[in-house]
Amino acid sequence: MPHRNAPLTETGRLRPARCVVEDGWTLRRAAERFQVSPTTAQRWADRYRAFGEAGMADRSSRPRTSPRQTPTRTERRIIKVRLLRRWGPARIAHLLRLVPSTVHRVLTRYRLARLTHLDRATGRVIRRYERQRPGELVHVDIKKLGNIPDGGGHKVLGRQAGRKTRSASGYSYLHTAVDDHSRLAYSEIHTDEKKETATAFWTRAQTFFAQAGVTVERVLTDNGACYRSRDWRDVLAAAGIAHKRTRPYRPQTNGKVERFNRTLLEEWAYARPYHSGTERREAFPGWLHTYNHHRGHTALKGQPPASRVPNLTGQYT
Known part of the structure; x- marks a missing residue:
């Protein structure tokens, strides 16, 4: 399945790449023919030279490094406060001097339950139930x-x-x-x-x-x-x-x-x-x-x- 913002499918990428690599087309000519930018045409041509048809597949958009990612120590402090005090992102952010959006992102990444889904007294996830037939309860x-x-x-x-x-x-x-x-x-x-x-x-x-x-x-x-x-x-x-x-x-x-x-x-x-x-x-x-x-x-x-x-x-x- 191609990326939702991709201008070409995998088959569509292969066509300009072959035109440039095998048929000798210029990047501008291939870009005009297939309605993409010359930069896009060059990307698929370079991948075709290096990997052949397998290079036309989508790659992960995740960066190789994340220098601005929240440090592990800070993430542990966020999780500790959440589990012990059962506070929301805004209060945790104020305590730890962080941005609420950062706290929310960490809580979401570790799939911690929403406060509305927790029993405030025990911290346990509330078990939802539904009776099997009308009138049972x-x-x-x-x-x-x-x-x-x-x-x-x-x-x-x-x-x-x-x-x-x-x-x-x-x-x-x-x-x-x-x-x-x-x-x-x-x-x-x-x-x-x-x-x-x-x-x-x-x-x-x-x-x-x-x-x-x-x-x-x-x-x-x-x-x-x-x-x-x-x-x-x-x-x-x-x-x-x-x-x-x-x-x-x-x-x-x-x-x-x-x-x-x-x-x-x-x-x-x-x-x-x-x-x-x-x-x-x-x-x-x-x-x-x-x-x-x-x-x-x-x-x-x-x-x-x-x-x-x-x-x-x-x-x-």
Whole structure:
């Protein structure tokens, strides 16, 4: 395979080389005939004299020496700081008085995992997993979100004016359930996170998944009070659903719904300036439909969650 910037293929290089070496053409004549520079024509002619047809193959573009390469001792210091402190390139560069791009290049050369792929407490690479079928595991979580006062917040009014209306706005609570295999999401906006609200939400979420042909087998939540209540335990037990809770202070265990919350904030909650909380709430169902049916998901090879659910629209019930 020729180099992507090469003006000639290996066969094309052989033709001007033979014209110059065997037929006696001048370099300028060969260059004009084959639409290359005289320097290029001379290079292939010289290689043909020295190596024959084998000299027409591409060579490595790597230099024979790299006098400006980062010294081995410096590379070891970079790697040592990364492993011990788990810092990014900018902080390592400041500590060692280097350029961040140099540190990044060294980390990339030695294929050290990104910090986002590491458990900060242990330094171990986080093992990603995905359940084999829809409903095998559903992640459930509650996201607390500040309300927008009528007339808009600081994004509409500016930071000074927005501060005056912020304190009395209160909060909304987004109750969300995300299927581990398909990333199909069901979410509702409520005014609290009490056990009665969480239990009623799950009843509707379970109905939503059932209508999509998904039988929920297990639910994963954090250790919130509503998820430790008897009401929550009883509603899951009545449906034959196992309940599993994450370890304390380990939100990454419930990572799929945590990632959904981040997407939700970026693409809906803070995607544009809203003039009221009502305006933002009214935009939520449309965004959620887009997420489930049309938005490509990187973990699903660019396909939306609906592509992994057999009966999302209910047409086969």
